[in-house]
Amino acid sequence: MKRFPRTQGLALLALLALAPAGGEAAEVVAREAWIREAPPVSQVLAGYLRLENRGATPASLVGAAGAAFGRVEIHETIMKDGQASMQAVKNLAIPPGGQISLEPGGLHLMLIAPQGPAPLKAGNQVPLTLAFDDGSRLEVTFEVHKTHQNAGEDPHQGHGPAAPESGTGPSDHDAAGHGGAAGH
Amino acid sequence: MTQNRSISPKFLLFVLAVAVAAGALSTTLKVWLLPHARARQVPEQLQGILLDKTKPVPAFRLTAHDGTTVTRESLAGRWHFLFFGYTHCPDICPTAMGDMAAVFTNLEAHPGLLDTTRMLFVSVDPDRDTPESLKQFVPYFRADFLGLTGHIGEIENLTRALGAGFRKIPDKEGEGYQVGHTTSVFLLDPEVRLTALFHPPAHDTQLIAERFVAIRDLYAKEKQP
Ligand SMILES: [Cu+2]
Numbered sequence: 001m002k003r004f005p006r007t008q009g010l011a012l013l014a015l016l017a018l019a020p021a022g023g024e025a026a027e028v029v030a031r032e033a034w035i036r037e038a039p040p041v042s043q044v045l046a047g048y049l050r051l052e053n054r055g056a057t058p059a060s061l062v063g064a065a066g067a068a069f070g071r072v073e074i075h076e077t078i079m080k081d082g083q084a085s086m087q088a089v090k091n092l093a094i095p096p097g098g099q100i101s102l103e104p105g106g107l108h109l110m111l112i113a114p115q116g117p118a119p120l121k122a123g124n125q126v127p128l129t130l131a132f133d134d135g136s137r138l139e140v141t142f143e144v145h146k147t148h149q150n151a152g153e154d155p156h157q158g159h160g161p162a163a164p165e166s167g168t169g170p171s172d173h174d175a176a177g178h179g180g181a182a183g184h
Numbered sequence: 185m186t187q188n189r190s191i192s193p194k195f196l197l198f199v200l201a202v203a204v205a206a207g208a209l210s211t212t213l214k215v216w217l218l219p220h221a222r223a224r225q226v227p228e229q230l231q232g233i234l235l236d237k238t239k240p241v242p243a244f245r246l247t248a249h250d251g252t253t254v255t256r257e258s259l260a261g262r263w264h265f266l267f268f269g270y271t272h273c274p275d276i277c278p279t280a281m282g283d284m285a286a287v288f289t290n291l292e293a294h295p296g297l298l299d300t301t302r303m304l305f306v307s308v309d310p311d312r313d314t315p316e317s318l319k320q321f322v323p324y325f326r327a328d329f330l331g332l333t334g335h336i337g338e339i340e341n342l343t344r345a346l347g348a349g350f351r352k353i354p355d356k357e358g359e360g361y362q363v364g365h366t367t368s369v370f371l372l373d374p375e376v377r378l379t380a381l382f383h384p385p386a387h388d389t390q391l392i393a394e395r396f397v398a399i400r401d402l403y404a405k406e407k408q409p
Binding site: 036038039040041042043044045046075077079080081082083084085086088104105108110111146147 | 321350362363
């Protein structure tokens with residue numbers, strides 16, 4: 001089972017404080033977590049990943065937060081009358097032994113109001129904390145990619161301390177006060 | 185004696201007028217009958233993509249992100265891919281534009297082909313998408329992609345004629361809105377007629393490029409006498 005590097009940050013501490021008693025979501029594993037690089041002007045980005053539930057009980061993703069964004073929502077792109085629109089998902093169930101993919105045109109993490117001093121660029125590492133309905137959480141490092149064409153299997157994901165605090169982009173951004181966990 | 189036999193100038197004029205009228209009528213009939221009434225044979229590889237009958241695009245007037253005016257007439261003579269979207273769209277629109285950028289990269293393998301091919305991103309959110317904001321969004325995906333915006337009525341003319349659609353959807357919190365929209369990519373031929381539709385998810389960008397080349401070849405064949 002892969003482990004994700006732990007990232008310290010006041011926003012994450014705030015999130016942990018808000019989270020109900022519970023431990024690590026040891027049963028859920030995240031893979032191929034990536035954020036689409038967007039035009040610098042963009043105020044909404046999309047994050048994608050695959051979640052595997054290796055436990056014997058259902059897991060349910062109920063929220064996500066990170067210092068890099070003002071707010072994170074779970075969204076699903078739906079087709080209605082031949083038109084695509086997005087719908088918020090409150091509860092994303094992952095059956096025991098099963099997995100769920102957040103991918104372009106389907107489910108995504110809606111990353112609202114980027115907070116970093118500079119727009120995210122391909123290669124940046126962005127930590128987000130996923131919250132589950134049992135109070136457990138999972139810290140995941142998302143890598144920024146240009147397109148899904150080169151997202152795919154990410155050899156860096158989950159290996160050692162991939163997101164040093166000294167990195168460029170939002171990972172070294174002082175997160176005090178953003179407390180993105182509110183509302184989740 | 186010669187007077188009776190000579191053909192009067194009036195009669196000559198009449199004959200000329202009839203000939204011109206007949207010519208004009210037959211040209212009109214040809215134009216009217218041939219491209220529209222004749223359903224073409226759609227090759228197997230283009231089933232579900234190439235229309236069996238082209239659809240004319242009505243007159244419209246929009247502004248491009250570089251400040252130029254774009255009309256139906258200004259599209260004549262080139263192939264155009266059209267996508268309807270908006271810059272506040274984080275999933276479908278960047279995915280489609282990224283895919284189309286990859287399609288264009290594939291098309292670079294065909295010398296000269298991109299000289300007569302353009303990608304247009306038509307905003308369905310003209311309230312927020314000014315030429316200036318499109319300038320910061322559309323060329324990001326590929327420098328030669330063009331973003332269009334303008335009066336909502338002009339955009340609706342275009343979407344209605346092409347069978348596309350869009351609608352504003354207010355956020356539940358009431359602080360903003362999103363825009364639901366068609367996700368197909370529309371292909372217009374050099375006579376500014378809708379000729380093919382690419383439907384997502386169409387992430388096989390190599391295949392889209394190949395099909396586009398096949399459609400152009402077919403068009404060139406149809407043009408041969
Ligand atoms: Cu969304």
